[in-house]
Amino acid sequence: MSGRLPRLGRRVLAAQMQVAIVCAVALVLAVALVAPRLFADHLAATGETDPVVQGHAEEAFRTSGALALVAALVVALLAAALLSRPLGRRLARPIEDLATSADTVTSGQHRVHAPVDPYSDEVARLGQSLERMGDRLDHAEQARSQMLADLAHEMRTPLATIELYTEAVRDQVVPTDESITAIQAQVQRLRRLADDLRDLTLVQEQALALHLEPVDIASTAATACLALAPAYAAAGVQLEARTDAGPIVVDADPVRLGQVLGNLLDNALAHTPAGGHVTVSVGRAADDVVIEVRDDGTGIAPEHLPLVFDRFFRADPARQSVRGGTGLGLTIARALVDAHGGTLHAVSSGTGAGATFTVTLPGAGPAAP
DSSP states (O other): GGGGGGHHHHHHHHHHHHHHHHHHHHHHHHHHHHHHHHHHHHHHHTTOOOHHHHHHHHHHHHHHHHHHHHHHHHHHHHHHHHHHHHHHHHHHHHHHHHHHHHHHHHHHOOOOOOSSOOHHHHHHHHHHHHHHHHHHHHHHHHHHHEEEEEEEHHHHHHHHHHHHHHHHHHTTTTTTTHHHHHHHHHHHHHHHHHHHHHHHHHHHTTOOOOOOOOEEEHHHHHHHHHHHHHHHHHOOOOOEEEETTTOOOEEEEEHHHHHHHHHHHHHHHHHHOOOOEEEEEEEEEETTTEEEEEEESSOOOGGGGGTTTSOOOSSSSHHHHHHHHOOHHHHHHHHHHTTTTTTTEESSSTTEEETEEEEEOOOOOOOOO
């Protein structure tokens, strides 16, 4: 398609030629219709009434006017032809750079640069948009590659376990009931991994619909603690909910907010040994509501703090593997909090000093009566 279209320089030349011709035609018509009558009136005003003299004068005027118009038209066409080449190059060069950059992005090399000399504000904005689009595509491609690699690594362990117990059942090395229980546990782990990946993808692509409604944060925190109380009791970890500030109402999605608290409590349980304590507290900070999940467990090393919300990050892979986590709980929790317009961050004094995860949600309403 592009090979059959004329180049920009030719289009510029044709446009200039057309403008010059239209101007010349308009000038000829104006001279032919108006100028002779005005010339005759001025000649009569001088007192010259000889018809022969008037005829020669008018003929001389028409001839000289026609020659001047032809000369002007030739000069205009030559000027258009001479100026169209550099002007066409000046206009075409940044557009060709943009086309080259777009072809580069299409070929898979997403890092491109805007034209150095864009000539106009529109071309400059288009180049900057193309550069930002390339950067986002490059970031998305890196994230996709890393996510696929992490996902393959996460699936390897449960699949290997399923394969091992399947062979054990076939060879009758392990009791059937025990093998089935182990296989079901790994299948459940894979299902949870699939669900977490779906939720994370929906949130990060802003495709997850939040159903906002007035939510009592204190009641939501108490419900989350109640749901995980049996797991905490089985692990020998004490769980306490502190909601002394009374009911605090915010606009949020109660299901997704409960998911955030559940993920944070799961993470605290996974890193708190038997005999430890986990505390959930709800309070206010100016116009915001703050939820804290504090534990006195293994803590987080300073070098690991910036990474705890990354996908599949595990400071201690062995412990998480035993607990059966997917490595996506904190990532999903932060994404859901961000979707609510809030923040989630972690604080720890170091290994063995416990950790505190703080959720801040904007626009806390007045306390319920």
